[in-house]
Amino acid sequence: MDWTSRLRLRNLRMLLSLAQTRNISHSAAALNTTQPGLSKWLKELEADIGLPLFERHARGLRPTRYGEALIGHARRIEAHLDGAREDLAAMRDGGSGRVVIGTSGASASDTVPLAVLKLIQRLPQASIRLVESTMDQLLEQLHNGDLDLAVGRSTLRHADLGLRSEMLYVEPIHFVARPRHPLFSRPIVDWDDLLRYRWLIWPKDTPIRDSLDEALVSAGRALPANSLQSNSVTLNLTLLNNSDMIGLASHRAAMRFAHMNAMRILPLRLSGFGSVAMYWRDDATGRSAVAATLDCLREVVAEQSGRVTVA
16 A cells, blocks of 8 residues: 555644654654654554654654655645645635745845735735745745745756746846945945945855855955845845945845935946846646736836836
C-alpha cells in the first residue's frame, strides 16, 4: 500500500511537532498523546517509507535529509490548509477571498501599495495581508505556502523553488539623502564627496546591494568600512532624515519619497540597473483574489511607465 494513503492531518501535525521540539516526550505532551504511541507511529512511518526520517541522539531527535524533505512538504500542506480556511472564512463573511502579498524594499514604497489600492477598489471585501522582508526570505515563504505572491528585485533563485515569475520593470539605483543634506548645496557631487559621510546600505546578497557593489567596482572604489547595514525601509527613512548619512533607493521608491519631501536623489549616477518582478505559485492563480492582485500589479506598472522619469 502507498504509505501516503495512511497519512492523516493529525499525522502531519505529529511530524511537524517532532520537527519543532526534536523531542518525542515534549511532542507527545503537546499533542495530548503518549510517548510510546508517538514513537511507535514514527517507527511505522519510517518502515512504510523505507527511509530514516530522524536520527536518535541522547538529547533528542535530528531530522535526516529525508526527514527534512518530508517536513518541508508537510509545512506546505499545512500552509495550504491554513490558506483554504482563511479564504473560505473571508468568503463566508461576504468577502472575495484572501491574499497574502510579500514585498521587498524595492516595491514596498510604491508599486505594491498602489496595486493594493486598486485591489481594494476591485474587491472591496477581500482579506489582504502584507508582509515586508528581503527577497530570499520572501521566496522561501512563498515556496512554503506562507505567501500567495511576492514582489521585489529579480532573482534567479525562483527557478530552483519551482515558482512562476514575470518581470514588471527595470530601473536605476540612486544615492539618496535627507532634503537639506549639505551635499545638495554643491554644484557637483563626486565619489570623494560621498565617501566623507557614513553610508546606509542594504544587506549583502540583496539585489540592490549587488548593484551597489558592481557600481563600486566600475568606479574603482571600495565600500566605506563604517557603513551601517539595514533592510528596513522604515528604519532607513528615519536614519536618513535625522542624520547626514548617504543611502540607496530604487528609482520609483526614491521618486515617491522625494514627492513626500522625505529624501532627495543625489546627482551622481550609478552604473547599475535593477529589475523588479512578481513571483507566484501555479496553484495560487485559481483563486480570484490572487489573480486580481497580479492584474492590479500589471496595471500599476503600465500606468507608471509613461509617468516615471529618470532623474
